[in-house]
């Protein structure tokens with residue numbers, strides 16, 4: 020008899036996984052910090068040069084990052100949000116110009132648009148990939164559209180080609196938000212190198228981390244120049260003249276972050292490989308569970324599994340994803356229903372909590388008010404009812420993944436049987 024047979028933990032049975040025994044999502048990088056990071060940090064402290072313009076670590080980190088992604092330019096900054104702000108700052112929209120993106124993302128994708136007083140325009144997601152639906156993107160284009168931000172969600176590649184095709188036809192820039200997608204590939208190409216600019220986050224839960232930090236990469240010389248200046252008060256350091264060429268913040272990464280980032284970069288290939296291997300193990304284990312469908316990848320695609328998402332056939336199970344997630348959590352699984360609410364529903368946007376009482380840029384910047392009605396992106400709004408998300412970690416062992424698969428099977432089998440017996444599930 021398998022360990023999981025019997026009552027569900029939510030009904031008083033024994034949980035499949037002992038609470039607290041799995042590494043959490045924020046341990047993702049913490050588990051790989053060690054002597055290498057310490058050695059780099061010690062060098063920085065001994066040098067007495069902690070600022071990027073005085074030291075060498077951030078510069079070396081940028082060069083190494085650019086090399087790994089095969090691009091000529093990489094600029095470090097203080098967060099993923101900052102990395103995206105550098106991208107928007109480089110594109111330099113006029114206030115009121117529009118940037119199209121997905122509502123299913125971290126708020127850090129949206130903040131930089133608003134900081135430049137541009138208007139975020141939300142296109143719907145493809146319910147299969149949970150990333151931007153190109154048809155919806157094209158519908159949202161107006162004469163004020165300047166750029167599209169494509170988010171490679173959960174570490175799976177969003178297909179960039181239809182988005183690039185639209186961008187070319189309408190003369191738009193494409194920013195790839197790769198905060199969750201280190202070494203992710205689409206048709207054999209590293210994401211972040213396919214559009215005009217790629218942005219990364221080194222926040223604690225990411226594949227590589229220095230606590231907080233960001234990187235912005237590009238092949239475009241002109242964009243690279245603006246990105247670099249936007250990171251440092253618009254200050255052209257190469258000349259002797261102390262001056263500021265345009266309005267921009269100070270997003271300089273410190274040498275301490277650069278030192279840790281440099282050591283983490285050397286571990287990244289291994290981290291992604293381990294995440295991928297464990298994900299493959301779980302996907303295989305779930306091949307006889309038709310109600311749960313892991314992501315499918317096309318030829319040449321590679322997912323780096325920041326999280327492990329699954330489509331759920333709630334009709335066959337006769338329960339909601341919320342009920343399913345609760346039962347899984349009681350079994351000790353790091354599961355939740357959906358990811359985030361669509362970004363146009365967060366108070367900062369819905370209630371226009373932006374600049375004092377102005378409501379900019381939703382009012383006052385353009386002649387018309389910017390309104391995001393309910394139902395704007397139906398697939399994004401329904402996402403939480405159709406998917407379960409598991410926290411993922413390169414520190415998971417084969418044993419951990421076997422336990423996760425057992426937990427999923429135990430709960431799904433229970434509800435499947437309930438449905439067949441016509442019993443009340445809940």
Ligand SMILES: Cc1ncc(COP(=O)(O)O)c(C=O)c1O
Nearest residue numbers: 098099100125127128198220222
């Ligand atoms: C898709 C996405 N975009 C942007 C960000 C913002 O990054 P940060 O938290 O480093 O500012 C994050 C992560 O937190 C993210 O996951």
